[in-house]
Amino acid sequence: MSEGLIAKRKWWEWIETKKDRIFLTERAKKRYGEWFPAEGKVVKSGKEVLFPSGEEMYRYLWAGEEWKIEEREVSGEFSFLFLLPCEARAIIEVTDKVFLHLPVDKNYWLRRKALSLGILACLQPEPTCFCSLVGGGPFWRDEEALFLVPRKEDIYIQGEGELLAFSEEGGEKIKEEMQALQQEVENELPSPLPSYFPQELYHHFEDEEWNELSWRCLNCGACTFLCPTCYCFDIQVKMWGDEGYRFRCYDSCMYSEYTMMAGGHNPRPTTKEKFRNRFLHKLEFFYERYGRSLCTGCGRCIAACPNGISIARVIEELKEADPDA
Amino acid sequence: MKNDWEPKIVAFLCHWCSYAGADLAGISRIQYPPNIRVIRVPCSGAVNPLYILKALREGADGVLVSGCHPGDCHYLSGNYFARRKFFVLHELLQWLGIEKDRVQFSWVSASEGQKFSQVVEETVEKVKKLGPAQKLVKEFTFYV
Amino acid sequence: MFEQEIRRKAKELLEVKAVDLVIGYTSGSLPFQARPTLVSSPEDTEQLVWNHFCSPNLARYLLPYRDSSKKIALLAKGCDARAVVVLLREEQFPRERIHIIGLPCPGIISKRKLEEKLGEIKEEDFSWEESGFLCQGKKWEIDSFLEDTCVRCRYPNPPLWDDLIGEKRESRGSSVDYLERISSQSEEERWQFFTQELSRCIRCYACRNACPLCYCKECFAESDVPRWISGVPTLSDNSFFHLGRSIHLAGRCVECGACERACPEEIKIGLLPLKVEEIIKNSFSFEAGLSLEEEAPLLTYKENDPGEFIK
Numbered sequence: 001m002s003e004g005l006i007a008k009r010k011w012w013e014w015i016e017t018k019k020d021r022i023f024l025t026e027r028a029k030k031r032y033g034e035w036f037p038a039e040g041k042v043v044k045s046g047k048e049v050l051f052p053s054g055e056e057m058y059r060y061l062w063a064g065e066e067w068k069i070e071e072r073e074v075s076g077e078f079s080f081l082f083l084l085p086c087e088a089r090a091i092i093e094v095t096d097k098v099f100l101h102l103p104v105d106k107n108y109w110l111r112r113k114a115l116s117l118g119i120l121a122c123l124q125p126e127p128t129c130f131c132s133l134v135g136g137g138p139f140w141r142d143e144e145a146l147f148l149v150p151r152k153e154d155i156y157i158q159g160e161g162e163l164l165a166f167s168e169e170g171g172e173k174i175k176e177e178m179q180a181l182q183q184e185v186e187n188e189l190p191s192p193l194p195s196y197f198p199q200e201l202y203h204h205f206e207d208e209e210w211n212e213l214s215w216r217c218l219n220c221g222a223c224t225f226l227c228p229t230c231y232c233f234d235i236q237v238k239m240w241g242d243e244g245y246r247f248r249c250y251d252s253c254m255y256s257e258y259t260m261m262a263g264g265h266n267p268r269p270t271t272k273e274k275f276r277n278r279f280l281h282k283l284e285f286f287y288e289r290y291g292r293s294l295c296t297g298c299g300r301c302i303a304a305c306p307n308g309i310s311i312a313r314v315i316e317e318l319k320e321a322d323p324d325a
Numbered sequence: 326m327k328n329d330w331e332p333k334i335v336a337f338l339c340h341w342c343s344y345a346g347a348d349l350a351g352i353s354r355i356q357y358p359p360n361i362r363v364i365r366v367p368c369s370g371a372v373n374p375l376y377i378l379k380a381l382r383e384g385a386d387g388v389l390v391s392g393c394h395p396g397d398c399h400y401l402s403g404n405y406f407a408r409r410k411f412f413v414l415h416e417l418l419q420w421l422g423i424e425k426d427r428v429q430f431s432w433v434s435a436s437e438g439q440k441f442s443q444v445v446e447e448t449v450e451k452v453k454k455l456g457p458a459q460k461l462v463k464e465f466t467f468y469v
Numbered sequence: 470m471f472e473q474e475i476r477r478k479a480k481e482l483l484e485v486k487a488v489d490l491v492i493g494y495t496s497g498s499l500p501f502q503a504r505p506t507l508v509s510s511p512e513d514t515e516q517l518v519w520n521h522f523c524s525p526n527l528a529r530y531l532l533p534y535r536d537s538s539k540k541i542a543l544l545a546k547g548c549d550a551r552a553v554v555v556l557l558r559e560e561q562f563p564r565e566r567i568h569i570i571g572l573p574c575p576g577i578i579s580k581r582k583l584e585e586k587l588g589e590i591k592e593e594d595f596s597w598e599e600s601g602f603l604c605q606g607k608k609w610e611i612d613s614f615l616e617d618t619c620v621r622c623r624y625p626n627p628p629l630w631d632d633l634i635g636e637k638r639e640s641r642g643s644s645v646d647y648l649e650r651i652s653s654q655s656e657e658e659r660w661q662f663f664t665q666e667l668s669r670c671i672r673c674y675a676c677r678n679a680c681p682l683c684y685c686k687e688c689f690a691e692s693d694v695p696r697w698i699s700g701v702p703t704l705s706d707n708s709f710f711h712l713g714r715s716i717h718l719a720g721r722c723v724e725c726g727a728c729e730r731a732c733p734e735e736i737k738i739g740l741l742p743l744k745v746e747e748i749i750k751n752s753f754s755f756e757a758g759l760s761l762e763e764e765a766p767l768l769t770y771k772e773n774d775p776g777e778f779i780k
């Protein structure tokens with residue numbers, strides 16, 4: 001991995017900001033191929049790019065004598081996307097694992113293969129952020145991705161590939177500065193959880209606490225739709241007489257339909273069970289299967305919840321209820 | 326707009342008056358444009374505003390709802406309730422900027438075959454003027 | 470302030486077992502936020518708060534108790550109490566099971582408006598007074614920070630209550646109404662505006678679930694048989710959902726704005742049900758949630774109702 005500095009004057013030539021996201025400039029695009037049209041609002045996460053809220057799977061058509069089925073494939077054109085550590089981590093450590101686990105999700109794979117990720121250090125954590133509580137951090141980086149730290153005058157860059165050809169010398173002093181900056185930002189965030197915590201949650205399934213914690217939840221699902229790691233979907237169909245298509249769209253464990261069975265039985269009948277599922281899936285069930293938690297501490301759900309439910313507080317309260325902690 | 330475009334109009338007709346009115350128009354060989362697709366309903370009061378929205382969503386260029394004249398409802402007052410519901414829907418559509426002429430209402434009795442054909446003619450004319458429906462129509466395709 | 474009095478009242482009700490539960494507000498998990506809370510023992514009443522950020526409509530929280538026999542007290546601003554009236558009128562609860570602690574409402578402050586006008590804000594920089602607050606060394610009137618629905622609110626006082634805490638307030642009912650602003654535009658401009666708003670909707674249904682009067686066991690939006698709309702947040706399906714929802718709330722919406730405040734995408738979604746209420750008020754002289762005797766406007770009719778639109 002190489003690293004260096006680009007003078008601000010220069011980095012503007014390659015990177016531009018738009019609506020709080022960073023994009024490559026026209027000039028860079030020429031060099032790096034087509035730019036991915038991820039003009040998202042910041043309130044949505046980067047998952048939209050790989051796992052859109054609606055997506056055609058195949059199309060069918062009565063062609064006079066027989067049914068014709070046409071698979072829909074994504075183009076898989078090269079693209080480049082800068083994300084904050086929490087969103088990038090959601091892709092690299094969570095959705096990649098889920099969708100690229102056998103059987104591989106083809107559309108996700110085609111998009112993912114063509115996507116180059118850049119990670120942008122997070123210099124202004126919000127009051128909702130708690131990435132450090134769940135193993136990430138505002139300076140979290142990954143081998144595969146370019147890492148940028150925007151500074152007043154210049155940009156610190158770490159990674160591999162051609163972009164670094166434009167960098168000037170870095171040096172030890174700058175490294176130290178970076179570390180100091182990282183320390184400063186991290187100090188603002190809550191301290192990490194004890195590492196045994198996720199496993200211990202297992203004992204909380206029957207807790208009385210859940211009644212209390214879930215009471216104010218209205219099962220609206222805003223939290224799950226905006227979460228960069230929630231990946232549940234439903235498959236539905238649209239028809240016009242003798243043609244139509246099958247597609248998938250987001251679904252949420254907060255909804256009654258989600259667990260509704262033929263015959264009308266619902267194993268998660270009330271808010272409590274749905275709420276518990278969401279949090280235990282995030283913090284425990286996923287951990288059991290993939291060895292990490294299904295939450296990157298981005299705080300989107302906390303900001304979105306109309307009723308002030310905070311996963312960080314749920315974690316704290318469960319921890320408090322745990323006599324061994 | 327192509328010249329040969331003909332609007333598709335879904336007509337919800339009440340069983341007791343307007344459907345019989347349409348029948349009479351047919352029996353009396355009164356001509357009216359073939360653009361309407363009739364759905365028979367027990368009463369104009371049984372037309373849920375969602376039916377109207379659904380017709381537009383599925384690609385109808387216009388919707389016609391027709392029932393008995395006030396006072397003539399087979400169920401006594403179904404059409405009075407309908408009138409309030411449709412009024413609200415109509416005003417709301419207009420406020421959102423969705424052409425309210427696409428949704429037409431009429432009272433046609435079982436003996437008004439002539440009026441029925443007039444209503445259909447007017448409806449088709451109005452919808453033709455607006456052109457093919459675009460707002461509210463479900464997208465044939467979306468991002469992949 | 471009235472906070473102490475509210476706590477005292479709640480404590481008293483629980484102590485004499487006049488009610489089993491008190492639904493109120495407590496401090497939120499973020500600055501400038503209050504969140505709903507459930508108090509069932511007299512000692513816990515200390516957590517109750519009452520301030521300009523008590524935004525969720527608490528009538529919504531009654532619904533899970535529909536089939537229980539618990540007696541419930543709830544704190545109710547003007548609009549919360551109006552929603553309770555509608556619920557009572559729709560026979561969701563017997564009157565005896567609900568104890569309304571009415572709170573004449575000073576208005577809810579929009580955090581977004583605070584941030585727009587004051588930049589980055591911290592809770593400790595604020596000092597609250599009766600009709601405004603001190604911040605950045607200046608005194609501010611709350612009026613320009615109120616939520617849009619609160620600016621136009623005509624009923625800050627609960628229409629129905631068992632206890633009333635605080636002085637009755639003048640109705641604000643400001644003339645700069647955001648409904649009017651939109652109505653004055655051309656049809657195409659309005660459609661452009663709503664297209665922009667509605668296409669941002671992710672159909673999370675937070676608006677519906679925050680609404681005290683959207684209590685259908687199965688909402689048409691998610692129904693499988695028949696399936697009215699798909700789960701993909703396309704413009705057509707989003708419009709269908711919001712049109713359908715507003716129609717279902719015709720003559721029932723109490724103009725609390727809880728739907729709009731719940732929206733994570735900050736879509737001005739309350740405009741639709743509010744417009745429907747305006748239509749109903751102008752044409753059928755009816756406003757929801759003002760009295761238990763009222764007759765729902767779409768469940769009745771007059772022979773001289775507007776009918777010019779029908780051929």
Ligand code: SF4
Pocket residue numbers: 223226227228229230282294295296297298299300301302311
């Ligand atoms: S659960 Fe909440 S904090 Fe965790 S990743 Fe999802 S949105 Fe972010």
Ligand code: SF4
Pocket residue numbers: 216217218219220221222223224254301304305306307308309675
């Ligand atoms: S956003 Fe809040 S109220 Fe809505 S489902 Fe999530 S936790 Fe529950």
Ligand code: SF4
Pocket residue numbers: 669670671672673674675676677731732733734735736738
């Ligand atoms: S809360 Fe907002 S984004 Fe969610 S469904 Fe309602 S309008 Fe759409």
Ligand code: SF4
Pocket residue numbers: 679680681682683718721722723724725726727728729739742743
């Ligand atoms: S539709 Fe919105 S404004 Fe009306 S009662 Fe429901 S939440 Fe309140």
Ligand code: SF4
Pocket residue numbers: 677682683684685687688689690713714715717718
């Ligand atoms: S939108 Fe209509 S169907 Fe859905 S919950 Fe509200 S009132 Fe019920």
